[in-house]
Amino acid sequence: MLKERVTVTTAAVAVLAVATLYALARFSGSSRVHNHCQALQRSGWWVDNSSLVWQPQGCTQRQYAYDDVVRCMKSPRTTSVGQYALFIGDSTVRDKFFAWARLVDVDVDGDAKVHSDITVRWPGEAGIAALFVWDPYLKGEVAQQ
Secondary structure (H helix, E strand, O other): OHHHHHHHHHHHHHHHHHHHHHHHHHHOHHHHHHHOHHHHHHOEEEEEOOOOEEEEOOOOOOOOOHHHHHHHHOOOOOOOOOOEEEEEEOHHHHHHHHHHHHHHOOOOOOOOOOOOOEEEEEHHHOOEEEEEEEOOOOOOHHHHO
16 A cells, blocks of 8 residues: 555556656747747748858748739728838838838839838839838837827
């Protein structure tokens, strides 16, 4: 009887130890970094130097194309200025803005003023536009709306 009790107790302690180690590994700060933007920007590699495709560690990003952008922008939503994609932020967001804009038109000029708002319109695409608002602290009027 005592031997059975010791065996069950030993097994329970072993299961508890394994569960604790698993929880620590799963929910510790170092493993959660992959759920944040930091992981997308710091953990990965360039897939192809000619197209500059970044592959974050631990996930696969979809590669969007011209048809994807136009289909999204021609959805039934309408605003007073037509269909537009709005990017608000700092130079990192500006880089994303230009990358997105070049999906529609590869000749989009990326040499705009550095700390200013930018608008790109594609007249052949029925009022589709991309707007970038320089607001690095997201405290401006547009970011608050």
